[in-house]
Amino acid sequence: MLREIIFVLKYQTDVNISEKINSASNYLTDLGFKSRIVYPDMLIQTKEKLLLGIMEGTSEDNLGNILFMTDSSDLAEILLCSGAYVVGIQHEENQSEIFPGLKYVFTDIEEVVADSYEKAYQRYANLPWNILQTERCLIRETTVEDVDTFYEIYADPEMTRYMEGLFKNPEDEKKYTRDYIEKVYGLLGFGTWTVVRKEDGAIIGRAGFSIRSGFNDVELGFLIGTEYQRQGYAFEVCSAIIRYGREILQFEKMQTFVKAENLVSIHLCEKLGFVKVEEVDIEENIYGEEYHDGIKVEPSKAQFGKYVRMVLDI
Secondary structure, three states, rough: OOOOEEOOOOOOOOOHHHHHHHHHHHHHOOOOOOEEEEEOOOOOHHHHHHHHHHHHOOOOOHHHEEEEEOOOOHHHHHHHHHHOEEEEEEEOOOOOOOOOOOOOEEOOHHHHOOOHHHHHHHOOOOOOOOOOOOOOOEOEEEEEHHHHHHHHOOHHHHOOOOOOOOOOOOOHHHHHHHHHHHHHHHHHHEEEEEEEEEOOEEEEEEEEEEOOOOOOOOOEEEOHHHHOOOOOOHHHHHHHHHHHHHHOOOEEEEEEEEOOHHHHHHHHHHHHOEEEEEEEEEEOOOOOOOEOOOOOEEEOOEEEEEEEEEEEEE
16 A cells, blocks of 8 residues: 655755645645655666665655655656656656656646545556445446456346346456556546445446447446345436536536336436437447457447437536
């Protein structure tokens, strides 16, 4: 887990910038993190000596517990090559720094909240983000470890009566999930998430946002396992996700697609505020039969179903 944030800085001539970074470090310390600022000697001849100088004084013996913040591309490269988790800092004095290889670069460092440090660390450490909580549920990013439970949920024929199933081979689904974490969560910051019941940690379904080819608006999708249905979970979870989409992701409109004969889900979407707009033909079985080296192997014959497109202005 994240225990320490170390600011490793090259630029130190501007008093205003120093005050902002000091403010950020003090803020983190007040929240219970260990935090300090280091100005390493860039004239040290070897990268090994430079890293030792940066690490001197830290109480952590594991790089995996530290998030490094730096305003130098050179320092970022040294830290990355050492296996460290690194976030760039952009300010008035280093506009030419481009930070290749970093997942995140923070600006206005004095305004960055603790959750942003945590999420940057979690992305490097391959830990799922907790997205939001409702009264009874936690909605978090999906992990590869969730996949086996998904197969148990999808084993009930009712679960795939109105929607697509998983890959036939669980290993294909796990490959797909690894790519999804990197390419969808990592780039978009949202996606389809796992729904966990807080009282016992049981995975009860999936819900979240996706982008469907051929349509402009983000799409809400949800699935609650058969044994957890008729208990209000779908409405509770989807209501919270809609609020998250409006308040955090700044979506102004979203859509959902429901099989025309799935009257229960259509009623739920209407209860959530969605309005029927049109019926459309949507390609089914887009998952494919297999997933090889990041490429979906499509079924030999495409199938299409009639879906009701519903829209919510938020």
